[in-house]
Structure formats: structure tokens, C-alpha cells
Amino acid sequence: xxxxxxxxxFPILKKPIIYFDSACMSLKPRQVIEKVSKYYTDYxxxxxxxxxxxxxxxxxxxxxxxxxxxxxxxxKRDSEIIFSxxxxxxxxxxxxxxxxxxGDEVIISxxxxxxxxxxWLKLAKKGIKVVPVxxxxxxxxxxxxxxxxxxxxxxxVSVVHTSNMxxxxxxxxxxxxxxxxxxxxxxxxxxxxxxxxxxxxQSLGVDFxxxxxxxxxxxxGTGVLYGKKEMLEKLDQFLMGGETVVDSxxxxxxxxxxxxxxxxxxxxxxxxxGLGEACKYLKKVGLKNISRHEFKLNKMLSEAFADNEKIxxxxxxxxxxxxxxxxxxxSGMDIHDVSGxxxxxxxxxxxxxxxxxxxxxxxxxxxxxxxxxxxxYNTEEEAQAFIDExxxxxxx
Amino acid sequence: xxxxxxxLPVFAVLSIFSVKYRKLTKEAFDCLFKTVTFRKCRSGLDxxxxxxxxGRIIRLSPGIAKIFYKNYKIFSWVLxxxxxxxxxxxxIGIHNYILYGNCxxxxxSGFCIFDPTGSNSRISEIDYVIPANITxxxxxxxxxxxxxxxxxxxxxxxGCYTCxxxxxAESTVQKIIDYYNGRVNVQFKTFVIPNxxxxxxxxxxxxxxxxxxxxxxxxxxxxxxxxxMNYDMLISLAGSLGMNMTQFTNCLEDEKYKFEVQDDTFMxxxxxxxxxxxxxxxxxxxxxxxxxxxxxxxxDEELKK
Numbered sequence: 001x002x003x004x005x006x007x008x009x010f011p012i013l014k015k016p017i018i019y020f021d022s023a024c025m026s027l028k029p030r031q032v033i034e035k036v037s038k039y040y041t042d043y044x045x046x047x048x049x050x051x052x053x054x055x056x057x058x059x060x061x062x063x064x065x066x067x068x069x070x071x072x073x074x075x076k077r078d079s080e081i082i083f084s085x086x087x088x089x090x091x092x093x094x095x096x097x098x099x100x101x102x103g104d105e106v107i108i109s110x111x112x113x114x115x116x117x118x119x120w121l122k123l124a125k126k127g128i129k130v131v132p133v134x135x136x137x138x139x140x141x142x143x144x145x146x147x148x149x150x151x152x153x154x155x156x157v158s159v160v161h162t163s164n165m166x167x168x169x170x171x172x173x174x175x176x177x178x179x180x181x182x183x184x185x186x187x188x189x190x191x192x193x194x195x196x197x198x199x200x201x202q203s204l205g206v207d208f209x210x211x212x213x214x215x216x217x218x219x220x221g222t223g224v225l226y227g228k229k230e231m232l233e234k235l236d237q238f239l240m241g242g243e244t245v246v247d248s249x250x251x252x253x254x255x256x257x258x259x260x261x262x263x264x265x266x267x268x269x270x271x272x273x274g275l276g277e278a279c280k281y282l283k284k285v286g287l288k289n290i291s292r293h294e295f296k297l298n299k300m301l302s303e304a305f306a307d308n309e310k311i312x313x314x315x316x317x318x319x320x321x322x323x324x325x326x327x328x329x330x331s332g333m334d335i336h337d338v339s340g341x342x343x344x345x346x347x348x349x350x351x352x353x354x355x356x357x358x359x360x361x362x363x364x365x366x367x368x369x370x371x372x373x374x375x376x377y378n379t380e381e382e383a384q385a386f387i388d389e390x391x392x393x394x395x396x
Numbered sequence: 397x398x399x400x401x402x403x404l405p406v407f408a409v410l411s412i413f414s415v416k417y418r419k420l421t422k423e424a425f426d427c428l429f430k431t432v433t434f435r436k437c438r439s440g441l442d443x444x445x446x447x448x449x450x451g452r453i454i455r456l457s458p459g460i461a462k463i464f465y466k467n468y469k470i471f472s473w474v475l476x477x478x479x480x481x482x483x484x485x486x487x488i489g490i491h492n493y494i495l496y497g498n499c500x501x502x503x504x505s506g507f508c509i510f511d512p513t514g515s516n517s518r519i520s521e522i523d524y525v526i527p528a529n530i531t532x533x534x535x536x537x538x539x540x541x542x543x544x545x546x547x548x549x550x551x552x553x554x555g556c557y558t559c560x561x562x563x564x565a566e567s568t569v570q571k572i573i574d575y576y577n578g579r580v581n582v583q584f585k586t587f588v589i590p591n592x593x594x595x596x597x598x599x600x601x602x603x604x605x606x607x608x609x610x611x612x613x614x615x616x617x618x619x620x621x622x623x624x625m626n627y628d629m630l631i632s633l634a635g636s637l638g639m640n641m642t643q644f645t646n647c648l649e650d651e652k653y654k655f656e657v658q659d660d661t662f663m664x665x666x667x668x669x670x671x672x673x674x675x676x677x678x679x680x681x682x683x684x685x686x687x688x689x690x691x692x693x694x695x696d697e698e699l700k701k
Contacts, residue, residue: 336440337447337465344451392458396465 065276102127167325
């Protein structure tokens, strides 16, 4: 993987910045930008409604993206790919359509993003029980606690694949096995994993998987919900509107086939088409290469501060278990001060705060952490610059 | 909170020019409002400002950045005190401009942001050190009075016939006399500007005209013809007013009123006149061709006494 050559594809990297906030939003390669722009300049139209040339082109392009996504996560069928606005909307779709009843239980981990916590907490008001599983001390997933969390009422497990807070990847394959043995379905929040590692939904055996396009080089406002065909067919429709039904009368309607029944209203065609290009780009670079590259950079950072008493790294010490995320707290210093100083001194763009995992930080009485999240376009020089600048601050 | 207080006016001014500062201004205001209403300010604006400033200083010197970061509260208070001080100075400046036409007060001819061209304050300066203990000028019978001689208040003007700023002030002087309709008059004392050609000669000529009872018309003609001032013109202007030319020419050539002119100039120097025109209204000094309202404010106060 030639990072320097690859960086030429990202116009924004011509600016003098060190972008370490890809866990929130990835930068976009020229190919994706051009693809989005092409929709608006060459064939702006609706898909699935009109029958003119432009509409056909949009349909072809959207179908192409569905195929690209299917290949990216190795789904069995194109129809198992549902486009949404983002991971949050995908999870909300399941929360509102899965048919949970009062008394049913949903298991989650103790460090879920609000997107995979709040939809369930909202259901808790209707009598559905939300069961968080406590992690190990080093923030890795505790399988024993997980197994103990099941009851006969457990209907769904909804866990994060790779945590946006500390980069720890949960053992989804094992989780799925245990859940299925307990007759529970599994939904995986793969917002951080799909952009950075090979995710094979068939091999993992997940029932549902959600991720966002904007973290995977794709445009904003694009997301995906993968579901096994038989599971998707059991779901109630969530959002209703244009293209979700075959026919309707004043008293009823006939739902569309998959995946259209879950894609209500006019879609973000430009974004979806751009997402297809992003998937192509990721496959071209190779997700294994991306994982390796992220690990190499994270290793640099982790080793540089391993013996520094002022730095506490969130998650396990081994950087291999933390993907491209280096999340840390500097003792005696405000997290926003650290990120603000690094931004002002060297244009190092980080995120500081609770990273939408307020529940985990609140339980520990912490305000949050500073997070450096690296991606395929970051270089070792950038990692070294970060180390040098942070070292200056640590002398304060 | 202290820094939010400092940031509020700074961002407010910047937001006039750039929309990105409007959000920060609102944040600073919200923070201040919450603090004064005993609520917690959660914006973190002061922390962000601290981080950004520290980060910028790191580029120059990590050591200084460390000192700044550690002593941030002290720096905040210093900035706050500077803010209060600058508010005070600005208020005084605006107050002075409204009252006297110059931010620095009636006695100044220095730069004022509200009068960038210095139209209210420019004077023909002379190079000398103003004495520490000034002696206020006095009215003299031998100097001409413009306006009603029985007026309640006499303004003493130090001016020069070759000075363009004294000329600029002429319309204001006339307006004062007209406005106060007999209650205020002006005694004009010639103040020689050494580097102005014909400054002394024109002062002497004016006194020669006074001798023949033609002072007021000659005074006006001198200013009207200021740009083409020369010795022959001093004489021809006297001729145009029907003066006795032999008497006038002799008076001018003999420098008959040399000591009178020198006395007036010396009186001005002792009174701390920095240049022309300079006016004395009671104990108040007005430097430069200030607008009418400046004079009016001072005259009204003097007339009340």
C-alpha cells in the first residue's frame, strides 16, 4: 500500500493538516467526489419511478452500489442491503421493526455508542429490558458476563463490532454463536469495522449489521443495514411512503419486496452512488492492508507513550486490539485543552469528549478522552508529528 | 468566565467583519449571562480559547506556552483589567470627541480615530517645549476685539495670518460671535510661526491697519488672500481699503508694532500655545479649528459662572 500515492487521491490533504478524526468522518477521495458530482451534472433523476433515460441510469448506478456493498461485506443477496441515512437510522429501523414486546430483553455491551443505546432505552419505557454486559477491566468483551446475561426472554443482542471509543473489536463470531444458541438474533454496529477491516457477514453469522458510508470514504448521509433475507422479511416496515408499497387503497396496502419496503421516500441517490465508488476504492486498496496500516500507526503512538505516567490509554495495552484508535487521557489536563492545543499548534485534528459513549464515561466519573483515529491516508510522519507535539504538552 | 468577559467585546467587534465570530459572540454572551444569573456555563469557550492560545504559543516556545497555561487565570485577569482600562479610555475618547471634536480633549491636536484627517485639530506647530507652569493670557487694550466690545466673555485667539488652520477657524469664530449675539467676543493675538513666510510681516501689517481703523476688513482680506501672500500684496490690500498708504507703508517698513507682535507671541508661548490656532476661553484651552459645538460646550459653561 503506497500511502503517499494514495494521498494524492484526497484533494483535502493538500491543506497543511494532520487529520486524525476518521472514526468520526473519513476524508473523501477524488473518485467519490467526482462520482457524486456526476450524478448532479450528468443524470439527475429519480430511481424506480420514472422511465426515462436518466432514471434508468440512476437505477443502474444504485443497483451497482448495492452490489458493491454486498461484495464488501459478503452478503448473500443484493436484496439484503438496505440503504439508510447512517448507522443510527439502520439501528433505529431494527429497534422499531423487530417486534419487541414488553418483557422482552435486549443485550448490549457497556460501551455502546448512543446510536446503539438510546433506541433501546426508548423501548425500555415500553417495558423492554435493556441488559448491558460489563466488559473486562481492559475494556475487552467479557464472554462470561455475556453468557450470564441471557434469559428466556432475550430476543436480541445488539453490540458494537469495533468500539469508536477505544478501538476494541468484540468477538462477534462467538457472540453470534452464543446468541443463536439462546434463540436470540444479533445486530452488529459495524460503523467502525467495515471501513477498516474485512467484515464477512456470512462468516460472522450476524442477522443484522449496520454501518455508515461517511466513515468509509463515502458521502455523508449514507448508511447501510444488512439483514439476512429471512430476518428482514419478518420485520415490520419502519418508515412508510413512496416506493415502500406495491399498491395502496384507502384502507390498506401491499408492501414492496425487499429491499424497497425499507427505503421510504426519495433516496439520497448521489450519496448512494458515491458510496458505491467508496466501496470500490476500499476493495482496491485492500481492507487487510488498511488494517495493517492502522495497526502500524497505532503501534507507533502506543509505544511512544507506553511508559509515560501522565498518559492513560483507553482499552488494552496491545495496539493490535485497538484498530486505528488511540484514545487517551492526560492526567491533570482537560481533554479539550489537549485537543485544542494540538489543533492550534500543528493543525492536528482530533476529537475530545465522550465520543457519544456518555454512559461509559459517566459510570467512571470521567469527562471523556482525547481520540486520535487513523486511517489509510495517514502517514508515519504524521504519527511522529503527533508524538512530538503531544510530548511538548506533556511537559506542562 | 473572566475570559468570556474579555472575549465578548473582542468577538463582537470581529463579528461585524466575519460571520464566524457571531457564534462565538453569542457563546460568550450566553456564558456571561448564565454566570451573572448564577447558572453554570457549559460552553467551555474559555477553555477553548486557552487551548488555542496555548497551542499557538507552543509554535513559538513550548516554555512560554507552559507558563501561559499554568498561569492562565492571572493572564485572564490582566486581560480583563486591560479590557476595563481600554473601555475607560474609549469612553473618554468618545466623550472628548463629542464635546471637543478630538478624542484627546480640547487641548490636543493629536490623532483621533473619529477625525482621521485631523480637520478639527491640525495646527501650524512651532518647535518649543511647553512650559510646566503656564501663564494664562490676558486681555490687552491694544489688541483688536472682534464682536461686541461689551460682551460678557472674551475668547483669546492666538492665530497667524499665514496659517491655513487659523483661516479654517475663521468661519467658526464668526459663527460664535453671531450665535451669542453680543454675549461673546474674540480678541485676536498674532502668534508668529517662524517657518511661515510673511508671518511676522502680515502681523505687523494688521496692526498698521488697526492704527487706521481698518483692522476688521484688513484682517478678513488677509485670510481671503492667504495663498498668494507677499509683501507687495500686504500693501496693495491696504490700498484697496482706502488707507493712507504713506502712513501704512512707513508703519510696515519701520516695523512700528514689532514689540507688540513679539509680546503677543511671547504671551502665547508662556500660555503653552503649541501652534495656531489656539483659543483660551476662561481657563480652558482649545487647540486647532475645532467644530462649533466644541466651543459652545465650553462657552456655555463659562457663561454660567
